Amino acid sequence: MKAVVYKKYGAPEVLKLIDIKKPQPKDNEILVKIHAATVTSGDVRLRSSDFPPLFWLPARLIFGLLKPKKSILGHELAGTIEKIGKSVTKFNVGDEVFGTTTMLKTGSYAEYICLPQQWKHGVVAIKPKNLNFKEAAALPVGSMTAMYLLNKANLKKGQRVLVYGASGSVGSYAVQLANKEGAEVTGVCSDSNLEMVKSLGADHVINYKKNDYTESNKKFDIVFDAVGKTTKSEAKKVLNSGGVYVSVTMLTKEKVEYLKEVKSLVEQGKIKPFIDKTFTLNNLVKAHEYVDSGRKRGNVVIEIVK
Numbered sequence: 001m002k003a004v005v006y007k008k009y010g011a012p013e014v015l016k017l018i019d020i021k022k023p024q025p026k027d028n029e030i031l032v033k034i035h036a037a038t039v040t041s042g043d044v045r046l047r048s049s050d051f052p053p054l055f056w057l058p059a060r061l062i063f064g065l066l067k068p069k070k071s072i073l074g075h076e077l078a079g080t081i082e083k084i085g086k087s088v089t090k091f092n093v094g095d096e097v098f099g100t101t102t103m104l105k106t107g108s109y110a111e112y113i114c115l116p117q118q119w120k121h122g123v124v125a126i127k128p129k130n131l132n133f134k135e136a137a138a139l140p141v142g143s144m145t146a147m148y149l150l151n152k153a154n155l156k157k158g159q160r161v162l163v164y165g166a167s168g169s170v171g172s173y174a175v176q177l178a179n180k181e182g183a184e185v186t187g188v189c190s191d192s193n194l195e196m197v198k199s200l201g202a203d204h205v206i207n208y209k210k211n212d213y214t215e216s217n218k219k220f221d222i223v224f225d226a227v228g229k230t231t232k233s234e235a236k237k238v239l240n241s242g243g244v245y246v247s248v249t250m251l252t253k254e255k256v257e258y259l260k261e262v263k264s265l266v267e268q269g270k271i272k273p274f275i276d277k278t279f280t281l282n283n284l285v286k287a288h289e290y291v292d293s294g295r296k297r298g299n300v301v302i303e304i305v306k
Contacts, residue, residue, distance in 0.1 A: 003110035004284045005071040009049035012288035015073075015109075017281065022112050024083075029114045030091050030124070031083040035133035035305040037074045037108035039279075039287045040141050040169065046073060047288065074108030074302075076100050078127055078136035082112070090117045091126075098136040099124030102254055108137075109284060111304060123259045128266040131273070138273040138299035142169035143262045144254055146177055146226070149246040153222045157182035160220045162213060162238065165227030166202060167193035170248055172298045174224050175200045176271040186220070188213050193297055200274065214238055222246065274298030 001022045006014045025031040045051065046068070051059040063069055078098040081091055091097065099115065101107045102122035115124050123144075127136040155161070161178040165171045166187030178185045179201030187202035194205045206213050213230075214237040223235035225247035235245040265271045276297040279287035281304050291300055 001111040002281060003072055004281060005109075006047060006068060006073065007071060008067055009047065011048070012285045012292065014047065015285050015288060017284070020110075023106075023114045025085045025088075025114045027085040027087040028116050028118075029085045030081050030088055030097070030117060032077070032079040032097060032113050032115060033082045033305065034077050034079040034108055034111060034113055035303075036079070036137035037077045037302040037304060038137050038141075039284075039291045039300045039302065040075045041291070042075050042141070043073045043107075044288060044291050046070070048292075070105060070107060072107040072109050074101060074110070076137055076140045077108035077113065078133040079113075079305075088117045091124075096127045096133075096136075097124050098127040098140060099259065100140050100254060109281065109302065111281075118256070121254065123254045123256045125256060125259045125263060128263045130267055130269075133305070134275060134278060134301045134303055135273050138169070138275055138301055139262055139266065140254075140259060142299065143173040143177075143271065143273075144258045145170045145248060145252050146173035146224075147258050147262065148252045148255075149224060149248070149250065150174065150177055150181075150222075152250075153224070153244040153246045155181050155183060155222060159183045159222060160186070160218065160240075161222045161224060162186045162188065162220045163202070163224045163226055164188045164208075164213065164230045165225065166197045166200075166205075167297045168227055169296075169299050171224075171226030172197075172200055172274045173271065174226055175202050177265075178222075178224075179203075180265070180270045183222075186213075186218070196274070196297060219243070225249070275301050277301070278303050280304075 081095045100122040161183045167189040186204040187197035
């Protein structure tokens, strides 16, 4: 099968398309023919080893000190189950699924992957009926991160929520989820993304290149940092007394319950993935270059099966 591997940290050019042996499922695993994957910020960070200074050494000890332990990147996927292990009870051959590869030994930049039907760190479930594979692949990481952090902030109807980095993957879902709960949402993004963020349900938008959100006269109940580029001390300037700051830099947790809730919301038409660009597996280097450029909106998808 075709797969994209990397054997050293660095620029997108370290990613190489090669032929490797097709995996076979263990007793508790499903073999998924991958139709689509994505390029997340996590993929880019692992590829380049661009970790914050305080976390650089711990991250390298976890993911590979001198070279990557996990040679195939790709954190999320959607595809069709081709084969199941004899102990699998939750899925059947032919099921269309979506999910993550969190803390597995391999990722989704490949034509096939074996996933446990259930494991501690990642998730897999039947994909939403009303989405194609490319759309479903773009759901798990961003939507679950947004859902986890909004739950942590105890989001309630009628609250004022500011989403910093509202045009990214996590931010685009945070805007939609907060809007769905009846919050008044303000999105912070660049001028070129103002209309996109409004279309996702933001009541107000701030162009961060022209206006500093911390100088706003409006106070918020939640400041959601969706890109890790603002701070709690900055957010406090616009938070109400008792207001909450949450950020993608915080530890989050994937839960099957979250993935199933996301699926339900999508099927009800309450949230949707925003896909910026689609690349093929043999153009994965270009996909990573695009994400590195900082111009990504919503999600960048890798189409593996057309």
